[in-house]
Amino acid sequence: MNFLKNLFGQKTAPARSLLALKVRCRRCGEIIESRVDVANDLSEDYDEAGQATYHCRKGLVGRQHCYQTIEVELQFDANRRLIDRQISGGEFVEE
Numbered sequence: 001m002n003f004l005k006n007l008f009g010q011k012t013a014p015a016r017s018l019l020a021l022k023v024r025c026r027r028c029g030e031i032i033e034s035r036v037d038v039a040n041d042l043s044e045d046y047d048e049a050g051q052a053t054y055h056c057r058k059g060l061v062g063r064q065h066c067y068q069t070i071e072v073e074l075q076f077d078a079n080r081r082l083i084d085r086q087i088s089g090g091e092f093v094e095e
């Protein structure tokens with residue numbers, strides 16, 4: 001993939017990486033999987049010190065018919081590492 005290497009090889013941007021999300025609906029128990037692309041899906045914030053931080057909000061809906069939306073909110077540090085997460089309507093499932 002020399003073409004891609006030429007395009008992106010010089011940059012210091014973080015490697016594209018996907019964060020897997022796995023949650024269980026509190027109402028019907030369905031397991032819902034999703035992914036967050038930490039290189040592209042995050043919104044930038046600034047804390048009190050002016051330091052950049054990131055967050056990502058996702059609403060997950062299962063394929064069954066309970067219509068529950070599971071709200072997931074993820075917080076990342078300046079290096080786009082996951083530092084905190086909240087969920088409502090379900091719970092995180094650890095791999």
Ligand SMILES: [Zn+2]
Pocket residue numbers: 025026027028029030062064066067068
């Ligand atoms: Zn459900």
